[in-house]
Amino acid sequence: MALLETRFTRLFGVAHPVMQGGMQWAARAELVAAVANAGGLGTLSALTQPSPEALLAEIRRTQALTEQAFAVNLTLLPTLKPVPYDDYRNAIIEGGVRIVETAGSNPQAHIEAFKAGGVKVIHKCTSLRHALKAQQLGVDAVCIDGFECAGHPGEEDIPGLVLIPLTSRALSIPVIACGGFADGRGLVAALALGAEAISMGTRFLCTREAPVHPNVKARLVQGSEQGTQLILRSLGNSVRVARNAVSEHVAASEAQGVGFDGLAEWVSGQRGRQVYETGDIDAGVWSAGLVQGLIEDIPACHELIARIVDEARAIIRGRLGDLAKA
Numbered sequence: 324m325a326l327l328e329t330r331f332t333r334l335f336g337v338a339h340p341v342m343q344g345g346m347q348w349a350a351r352a353e354l355v356a357a358v359a360n361a362g363g364l365g366t367l368s369a370l371t372q373p374s375p376e377a378l379l380a381e382i383r384r385t386q387a388l389t390e391q392a393f394a395v396n397l398t399l400l401p402t403l404k405p406v407p408y409d410d411y412r413n414a415i416i417e418g419g420v421r422i423v424e425t426a427g428s429n430p431q432a433h434i435e436a437f438k439a440g441g442v443k444v445i446h447k448c449t450s451l452r453h454a455l456k457a458q459q460l461g462v463d464a465v466c467i468d469g470f471e472c473a474g475h476p477g478e479e480d481i482p483g484l485v486l487i488p489l490t491s492r493a494l495s496i497p498v499i500a501c502g503g504f505a506d507g508r509g510l511v512a513a514l515a516l517g518a519e520a521i522s523m524g525t526r527f528l529c530t531r532e533a534p535v536h537p538n539v540k541a542r543l544v545q546g547s548e549q550g551t552q553l554i555l556r557s558l559g560n561s562v563r564v565a566r567n568a569v570s571e572h573v574a575a576s577e578a579q580g581v582g583f584d585g586l587a588e589w590v591s592g593q594r595g596r597q598v599y600e601t602g603d604i605d606a607g608v609w610s611a612g613l614v615q616g617l618i619e620d621i622p623a624c625h626e627l628i629a630r631i632v633d634e635a636r637a638i639i640r641g642r643l644g645d646l647a648k649a
């Protein structure tokens with residue numbers, strides 16, 4: 324397969340400008356290694372592992388499955404139980420991982436240690452303001468997440484079509500576009516908007532290697548762009564999840580003024596985990612993006628990445644090239 328080389332591929336030493344998001348409960352060794360072996364940047368989810376020791380073991384498991392580079396996502400957002408972030412950070416460094424993606428809030432407390440450990444830092448955020456701050460703090464790249472995304476889109480609701488070019492124009496470090504990407508058309512659009520790569524979560528959740536129940540993948544194939552719901556907006560911690568019985572219940576409770584104490588048991592990650600493990604789609608809330616409207620199959624990661632890159636190259640050389648000649 325021909326390549327699409329960008330500052331992203333050169334900086335992180337991967338073949339293709341395609342990153343897999345560090346999805347809670349799903350971004351485990353099997354998926355990450357499949358993405359890495361296909362030439363993308365796979366990303367383990369640190370907090371999916373119950374302890375820093377378990378994360379180190381998962382890093383070792385991934386290293387046994389691939390010789391390629393991969394990243395670890397360390398999300399810094401409110402959680403039901405306190406997280407020993409410093410210990411997770413140290414496990415990433417001790418594991419010899421060379422790329423980390425921080426996300427959710429200011430990564431300042433961790434950057435010096437990562438840099439000293441030889442780890443490149445991508446910071447994922449949802450606003451230009453935070454992207455500029457991250458660059459100032461010395462991160463190596465920013466992943467900018469438009470309102471279309473699964474999980475936490477922030478509170479400003481700026482879609483990628485505006486957020487990606489705004490961020491790419493303002494930053495000198497490489498920008499990775501996230502939220503709403505599933506195919507070669509999206510990759511070409513992201514490159515045209517100034518980004519150096521795309522990051523995809525929901526699309527990779529719907530691959531053969533994603534370690535989640537087949538019902539979840541079937542639901543994504545059947546789902547439309549209208550099949551998500553924003554919850555926890557009343558707490559200033561919005562999350563985009565697949566619309567289901569629990570998300571409807573949470574949204575209705577929020578509308579009645581129920582506070583976090585009355586919502587916590589419904590939105591807990593442990594419930595969401597049940598969805599992935601048992602296939603009961605209504606067991607809890609689980610993140611999904613608007614992009615599910617574009618997802619129609621369950622390919623292997625290598626098929627997906629090859630298809631995206633081939634399609635992007637065909638668009639650039641074909642239709643866009645023809646337009647430019649006219």
Ligand code: NAD
Binds near residue numbers: 473560591
């Ligand atoms: P969890 O079970 O600890 O929390 C469940 C949900 O409640 C999460 O959305 C969390 O942000 C929210 N929450 C917890 N305490 C809160 C508080 N005091 N006020 C407001 N909201 C609160 O979370 P988990 O499922 O074990 O996930 C671990 C971490 O990963 C969390 O920080 C979660 O937000 C994050 N996460 C991010 C994404 C994403 O951005 N795509 C997706 C899933 C989870």
